[in-house]
Amino acid sequence: MITVRHAQDRGQASFGWLDSQHTFSFGHYYDPQQMGFSALRVINEDKVQPGAGFETHGHRDMEIISYVLSGQIAHKDSEGHIQVLPAGEFQLMSAGSGIFHSEYNASDSETLHFLQIWIEPDTLGIQPGYQQKDFGQSAGLTPVATPGGDNGTLRIRQDATLSQLILEPDSELQVDISAGRKLYIHQIEGQLLSGSTTLYPGDGAKVENQQQLMLRNQGSEPVKALVFDLP
Structure with missing residues (x-):
């Protein structure tokens, strides 16, 4: 079963300096039907x-992933990490027992556009941590975050895997889904045919009770999406 969350149905927040669209309930936006999906709690598209x-603000017991679509994030946290996160890179901050951080647009002229993602951890009170990496633009499904941090991926404290999906025009990819697992797809660029459902930028899809899913790019532009494998 595939349940689509259309981009235009997301929660909206505008503060002058920030425009944000919330896939799930967040801040002043509350929808009891959209409280997350499995361990995935937040997907905010921020400009x-x-x-x-x-x-500077605090977090604890949350796996927080930032993915920059355009621009740069200037990051600083209480663990001593001072980094710039450019477009195309992923950052995973494990808040654990508690961490304070700030995130600013590193540019004085360009808008910062990024995704902020929260995943609930399976272990509480761990030592806070910070990871950052560019996983390139290879076609197919590229693992970004895994429970064991295998093969150079970021290590996430949850039985979940985040992958980057890139499909060139007129290509397809079959995804096998293990028994009892769920997928969530967040569409970023292009038009992705997920089963018989077309996803457009900003759309999301909850995939449940399926063993396989065929993903197709039938458009003329490359497709980019994030795919979450969840418990």
Whole structure:
């Protein structure tokens, strides 16, 4: 079964310096039917004005992933990490027992556009951690975050895998789904045919009770999406 969450149905927040679209309930946006999916709790699509950003604030017991679509994030946290996250790179911050951080648009002229993703951990109170990496633009399904951090992936404290999907025009990929597992797809670029359902940028799809899923790019532009394998 595939359940689509259309981009235009997401929650909206605008603060002048920030425009944000919430796939799931977040902040002042509350929908009891959209409280997350399995361990996936938040997907926010944020656009931050030049020079603006999120002042220092705290988190605990959450796996927080940032993926920059355009622009750059200037990151600073209480564990001593001071980094710039450019477009195309993934950042995974394990909040664990508690961490404070700030995120700013590193540019004075360009809008920052990024995805903020929260996944609930399966272990509480761990030592906070920070990871950052560019996984390239290879076609197919590229693992980004895995429970064991295998093969150079980011290590996530949950029985979940995040992968980057890139499909060139007129190509397809079959995804096998293990028994009892769920998938969530967040569409970023292009038009992705998921089973018999077409996803457009900003759309999401919950996939449940299926053993296989065929993903196709029948358009003229490359497709980019994030695919979450969840418990």
